[in-house]
Amino acid sequence: MEQDAQLVQQCLQGDGSAWEELVRRHTRRIFGICYRFTGNRTEAEDLAQDVFLRVYRTLGSYRSAHGGFATWVTSVTRNLLIDHYRRTKRDRVTDSLDDKMAVVENKESAGRRPDEQALLGELSGQLQNALTRLSPELREAVILRDLQQLEYAEIQTVLAVPEGTVKSRINRGRIELARILQQMGVRPA
Amino acid sequence: MTWTCDQVEARLSDYLDGLLTGPERAEFEAHADSCPQCVPLLASVRSLVGEMHAMEEVEVPPRLVYAILDKTLGPRETVTGWQAFLQMIRGMASPKFAYGAASILATFVILASSLGFSVKNPKIADLRPANVYRNAVREVHLVGARGEKYVSDLRVVYEIQSRLRQDDNNLRTTPEEVLPKSVPEKTPGQTDDRKPNQPRQQNRADQISHQLELLAAELPLAGGRSIR
Numbered sequence: 001m002e003q004d005a006q007l008v009q010q011c012l013q014g015d016g017s018a019w020e021e022l023v024r025r026h027t028r029r030i031f032g033i034c035y036r037f038t039g040n041r042t043e044a045e046d047l048a049q050d051v052f053l054r055v056y057r058t059l060g061s062y063r064s065a066h067g068g069f070a071t072w073v074t075s076v077t078r079n080l081l082i083d084h085y086r087r088t089k090r091d092r093v094t095d096s097l098d099d100k101m102a103v104v105e106n107k108e109s110a111g112r113r114p115d116e117q118a119l120l121g122e123l124s125g126q127l128q129n130a131l132t133r134l135s136p137e138l139r140e141a142v143i144l145r146d147l148q149q150l151e152y153a154e155i156q157t158v159l160a161v162p163e164g165t166v167k168s169r170i171n172r173g174r175i176e177l178a179r180i181l182q183q184m185g186v187r188p189a
Numbered sequence: 190m191t192w193t194c195d196q197v198e199a200r201l202s203d204y205l206d207g208l209l210t211g212p213e214r215a216e217f218e219a220h221a222d223s224c225p226q227c228v229p230l231l232a233s234v235r236s237l238v239g240e241m242h243a244m245e246e247v248e249v250p251p252r253l254v255y256a257i258l259d260k261t262l263g264p265r266e267t268v269t270g271w272q273a274f275l276q277m278i279r280g281m282a283s284p285k286f287a288y289g290a291a292s293i294l295a296t297f298v299i300l301a302s303s304l305g306f307s308v309k310n311p312k313i314a315d316l317r318p319a320n321v322y323r324n325a326v327r328e329v330h331l332v333g334a335r336g337e338k339y340v341s342d343l344r345v346v347y348e349i350q351s352r353l354r355q356d357d358n359n360l361r362t363t364p365e366e367v368l369p370k371s372v373p374e375k376t377p378g379q380t381d382d383r384k385p386n387q388p389r390q391q392n393r394a395d396q397i398s399h400q401l402e403l404l405a406a407e408l409p410l411a412g413g414r415s416i417r
Binding site for chain 1: 198199200201202203230233234237238240241242244245246247249250253254256257258260261262
């Protein structure tokens, strides 16, 4: 974390190699979050680029006193993912981003090629498919906790909600995910 | 108080993450282990969490980093032809590359010298496999012989030192033999084996050199060599 803060300072002083190092250190994680959220590699690539572009342009606003650089970048990623979801799902009736009850979406994971599915592995692919069927609030909570291994406090910072809400979303997300997999025939009843 | 299914469901993740207190955990398990609805729910969520934790990281597209850098820092200029060659040469001027190249060159020179290849007077014939093999065998034998000689010389020195220590102990225990019994009876200048008019150190030195000569005669490698 301290090394990230040093790299940020060097970036602000115009050091391009420091920025390149920051990109290399965080690309895998950010792309992972974007892919797990969207279920689509092409969308995830575009979103990851947008994340780093926004981070690059607003680097001067980062304050280490407010948390680690990784947490800050994850917050930017989450905000972009939500914006993207709103843009692409504007017509969806079950939009639950306005504090409505979370509802399971019957959404197909669009855009995944058959070779991608084979590469992911059958169970992993089904899990990813089920993940994209969760509502955005539950999906992001489960991704950050169970796939990115973030602590509750970090997730609280990223989502900007109380810790109780974080725990509630993670719990509901896990239970809904298990039920979706059961409906898909992956889990026994 | 026995927990209900709703309570168990609400605290399911806390239980799996180990966040329940002792009494809460007992109440949870008392219901979850026997309820026909909660048992499969707990098992499926527990299995799901385990599988998600074991999921492999997503493979990053190989060009993503460069695409990000192009978008943020701007596209990098690609050079071709003579400019690319000059850029490569400039890259070799770095201290790291120079140090590496010098190390490799020194390694080759040492290896070639040990195999009999003369750096000052190089010959193509020295590179022939038969000559390389012959030179290598000769160098091995030379090194072996030098090592043997070194070990033998050490042994000689050790033997001499131990004999000297022995003689030193003998001299200390019997000092009367060195000094004459009746000094006033001898006239100055009279020579005999003991040479009493000479200082004690000279007598001792003469005895030591006599011992060394005997030792040299005994040891085969030191045979015929004068110690003095």
